[in-house]
Amino acid sequence: MKTMILNKKFYRHKTLRVAKNLIGKYLVREIDGKKLRVKIVETEAYLGKSDKASHAFKNKRTDRTKYLYRCGGTVYIYLIYGIYYCLNIVTSSVYKPHSVFIRAAEPIEGIKEMKQFRKKNINDLKELTNGPSKLCQSLKLDKTFNGKKVYNPDSELVIMSSENVEKNYKINKSPRINIDYAREDKDKKWRFYLSNSEFCSN
């Protein structure tokens, strides 16, 4: 079974389902003729209007969050703490500002380049991509990717299916990380991760 780009329809489903289905898929970044490839091992679902942790809670729509209102498969990247970027993939239908937050991945290809894009000297492989902003550094992703489509073969960032070994994946769930402000939504088990993967965030 060959790996291929996931089509637009993959993202047009319930966000919790897409968040789980993205585990084990490949995130592929093309830069200067080089291919950087990682395997997604940890995600979180953000359910828009009804989710106190979501940037689009109560359908809040601003210059920053407008990308969440586009079709499934659209990139939403935001700046956090003035210095770091975080990657989301829009899901569900247009007008529902849902997304899947990509928290961690396993480096597969282009590791030399990823090490160069991260600031510090990395010896431990998992330190390249075991956090949402570490991942963005390693893949050199920033706000210029906003609005791009991960199902478009011409994009510099696409998501690809994995081999059929994914049938053997055991996926766990837990509450999402660092959303204490979300009150009654903070304990919802909307975080998914590959069981036994050492490449998950801390």
Added chain:
DNA sequence: CTTGCGATCGCCT
């Protein structure tokens, strides 16, 4: 215009 703060990380103790 002003102000308070964050879906993180790395360094410090």
Added chain:
DNA sequence: GGCGATCGCAAGC
């Protein structure tokens, strides 16, 4: 375990 970095963003005046 704690904390500071650093600035875009959104809310409030």
